[in-house]
Amino acid sequence: MKTKKHNLLLxxxxxxxxxxxxxxxxxxxxxKQLSFDENCRDALKHESFDLLLLIGLQSPMDVHxxxxxxxxxxxxxxxxxxxxxxxxxxxxxxxxxxxVDYVQVPLDIGELISVLHYQIKKLLDRSILNQETGLAxxxxxxxxxxxxxxxxxxxxxxxxxxFFKNNIVPDNVAFLRVQFFEKFRINFENQxxxxxxxxxxxxxxxxxxxxxxKLISREKLIEIFWPYHAHHAAKNNLNVTIHSIRKVFxxxxxxxxILTLENDCYQFSPNIIIQTDCxxxxxFYRNAKAIVSNLDQKNAIKELQGIIALYKGDxxxxxxxxxxxxxxxxxxxxxLYALNQLSQLYFEIGQYLEAIKYNKLMLEKxxxxxxxxxxLMLCYHKLGRQxxxxxxxxxxxxxxxxxxxxxxxxxxxxLLSELRQGCASS
Numbered sequence: 001m002k003t004k005k006h007n008l009l010l011x012x013x014x015x016x017x018x019x020x021x022x023x024x025x026x027x028x029x030x031x032k033q034l035s036f037d038e039n040c041r042d043a044l045k046h047e048s049f050d051l052l053l054l055i056g057l058q059s060p061m062d063v064h065x066x067x068x069x070x071x072x073x074x075x076x077x078x079x080x081x082x083x084x085x086x087x088x089x090x091x092x093x094x095x096x097x098x099x100v101d102y103v104q105v106p107l108d109i110g111e112l113i114s115v116l117h118y119q120i121k122k123l124l125d126r127s128i129l130n131q132e133t134g135l136a137x138x139x140x141x142x143x144x145x146x147x148x149x150x151x152x153x154x155x156x157x158x159x160x161x162x163f164f165k166n167n168i169v170p171d172n173v174a175f176l177r178v179q180f181f182e183k184f185r186i187n188f189e190n191q192x193x194x195x196x197x198x199x200x201x202x203x204x205x206x207x208x209x210x211x212x213x214k215l216i217s218r219e220k221l222i223e224i225f226w227p228y229h230a231h232h233a234a235k236n237n238l239n240v241t242i243h244s245i246r247k248v249f250x251x252x253x254x255x256x257x258i259l260t261l262e263n264d265c266y267q268f269s270p271n272i273i274i275q276t277d278c279x280x281x282x283x284f285y286r287n288a289k290a291i292v293s294n295l296d297q298k299n300a301i302k303e304l305q306g307i308i309a310l311y312k313g314d315x316x317x318x319x320x321x322x323x324x325x326x327x328x329x330x331x332x333x334x335x336l337y338a339l340n341q342l343s344q345l346y347f348e349i350g351q352y353l354e355a356i357k358y359n360k361l362m363l364e365k366x367x368x369x370x371x372x373x374x375x376l377m378l379c380y381h382k383l384g385r386q387x388x389x390x391x392x393x394x395x396x397x398x399x400x401x402x403x404x405x406x407x408x409x410x411x412x413x414x415l416l417s418e419l420r421q422g423c424a425s426s
Contacts, residue, residue, distance in 0.1 A: 007048060009077065011036060011066070012055035017082070017107055021053065024113070036066065041073065049077045051119055056083045057105060060090045067097035078119055082107060092173050092273060106287055106303070174256045178209050178276045181331070182313025188252060196248045200225075203321055204241050208259070208266065210327075212274045215265040224323050242266070277310045278331070284310070285334050288341065297345050304345075307338040308361075336362060343375060352379045367399050370408065374415055381419045389419050 008029035012018045013036035022031055032047070034040055036056070052070075056063035063083060070076050079098050083090075084105035091102055101115045179185040184206055186194045197205055204225060208216060218238060225241075226234035242259065249258040257269040268274065288303035315328040339358045346354035356379045362372050373396035380388035393408070393416045400406050 006030065006050045007032065009034070009040070009043060009047075009049040009052045010055075011038075011040060011053065012082075013037065014055050014057055017055055017105070020107065021112070025116070036062075040070065044070075044073055044076060051116065052077045052079045054079055054081050054099075056081060056085070060085055060087070063090075064093060064097060067094060067099065071098045080112075080115060080119070082112070092175055095173065095273070104283070173271050173273060174253050175273045176209075176275070178274060179312075180206070180210065180276060180278050180315055181281075181311050182317055184316055184319060193248070193252060196251075198244060200237075201241050201244045201248070203319060205245050206316060206319065207321075207323065208245075208268070209274060209276065210278065212268050212272075212276075215262075215267050217265045219264075221266070224321070278315075281307050281310050281331065281334060285338070288338065292341060297349065301342065301345055304338045304342050307334060308342070308358075311335045311338075332365065336365060347375070347379065347382075350382075352382045355379050368403050370396060370400065370412055373399075374412055377412075377415060377419060386420075389416070 006029055008025065008031045010018060010021065010031055010033045012033070018033060022033070025031060029050075032043060032049070034043060054063075054066065054070075056066065063081070063085065067079070067081075070079065076098065078100045080101040080103065081094055081099045082103045082105060083094075085091075086104060094102065101119065103112050103115055174188065177185075177187040179187070184194055184202065185192050186205070186209070194202060194205075204221070207221070207224065218235070221238055222229075222231070222234040226237050229237065246258055249256070256271045258272065259266050260269050284303050284306035288300055288307070291300040291303055311331070311334075315331045316324050317328070339362045343355045343358040343362070346352070346358065356376060359372050359376050359379065362369060363376075373392055376392045377389045380386075380392060393412065396412060397408050400408060
C-alpha cells in the first residue's frame with residue numbers, strides 16, 4: 001500500500017529557490033506553496049502541516065512581521081527559516097518568534113536536507129511518524145550524497161538544534177561567533193573573549209566549540225586531553241578545566257548557562273547560538289563543487305572566493321593538539337582546491353593576473369608543486385612576459401633541487417621549450 005506523504009507548507013517570494021526545494025522534497029512531502037504576501041491563516045486553519053519552510057530574503061522587518069503574524073496563530077508547525085540575513089540580532093529574534101532552524105542563503109540543499117532530516121527524526125521520536133512509513137528509507141537514499149569528499153567524516157556537519165525542545169526559546173540567549181582559522185577567537189557582543197581563558201581551558205573550549213552540535217562524553221575529553229594521566233587525576237583535571245570555563249562565562253553572561261552535563265556528556269546550553277567560520281567554509285565548499293560541475297563560472301568564483309576570504313591562516317595554526325592535525329590538513333586541502341579552481345577559472349576567461357595571484361598563493365603553501373610552476377609559466381607567456389617564464393622555470397628548478405633533490409620533470413622542460421619557440425615564432 002502506498003504511504004501517504006506528509007504535509008509541508010512552503011512560503012516564499014523567490015520562485016527559483018522554491019522550485020529547487022520542491023524538486024528535491026516532492027518525493028517525501030505533499031507541498032503547498034504560498035507567496036510571501038499571501039495570508040497564511042486560512043491554509044493553517046483548514047489544513048494540517050508537519051513543517052513550515054519560510055523563505056525570507058526581504059528586509060528584517062518584513063521577515064519578522066511575517067513571523068509575528070504566524071506566531072499569533074493558535075497552532076503552527078515548526079518553522080524553518082531560509083534567509084540571507086545573517087545579523088546576530090535578526091537570528092536571535094527569529095528564534096524568539098518561533099523559528100526552530102535557520103538555513104543561510106545561498107541555499108545549500110544538503111544543509112536543508114540535514115535540517116529537515118533532524119526535524120523528521122524528532123517527529124518520528126514523538127510517534128507522529130513511524131518506521132513503517134518508508135520515510136526513513138527515502139531519507140537514507142538522499143543522505144549519502146551529502147558527504148564532503150575532501151573532509152574527514154568527523155568534520156562533516158552533524159545537525160543538532162537544541163531550540164526545538166518544547167518549541168520554547170529562552171529570553172536569555174547569547175550569540176557567539178567563533179574563528180578557527182589563523183587565530184582562535186570567540187566574539188561576544190563585538191568583544192573577543194578567548195584571552196580570558198587559560199591555555200588548557202582555551203584548548204578544551206576550542207574542541208567543544210568546534211563540536212558544538214554534538215554530545216561530547218567525559219571519557220572522550222579525557223582520552224584527547226589527558227591520555228597519559230591516571231583516570232582519577234585526568235577526571236579531576238577535566239572537572240577543574242570545565243569549572244574554569246564556566247567561571248569565565250559566568251562573568252560575562254551571568255544569566256546564561258553555558259555547558260550542560262547529561263548522561264556523562266557535555267553539550268552547549270540551548271541558550272547559546274554558535275556560528276563558526278568552519279561551517280561557513282564547508283558550505284562554500286559544497287556550493288562551489290556543485291556549481292563548478294554545472295560550468296557556472298561567475299557563481300563558482302563567488303563561492304570559491306568565500307573560502308579564500310575566510311581562510312586567513314591554517315586551522316588553529318598557533319595551537320597544537322593531536323585532534324587538530326587531521327582537521328588542519330583537511331581544511332588546507334579545501335583551501336588549495338579553491339585556489340586551484342580559481343586559477344583555472346580565471347585562466348579560462350583570460351584574466352591571467354588573477355590566475356597568477358591564486359597560483360602564487362598555492363606555492364606559499366607548498367612551493368614544490370611542479371604543476372603550479374607550469375601554470376605560472378603559461379600565465380606569463382599569455383601576458384607576453386618571456387623573461388618571467390624563464391625566471392619561473394629557474395625558480396622551480398632551484399626549489400625542487402633544494403627541497404627534494406630532484407630536477408624538473410620532462411614535462412616542465414618541454415613546456416619551457418614550447419613557450420620559447422612560440423615566443424620566437426610570434
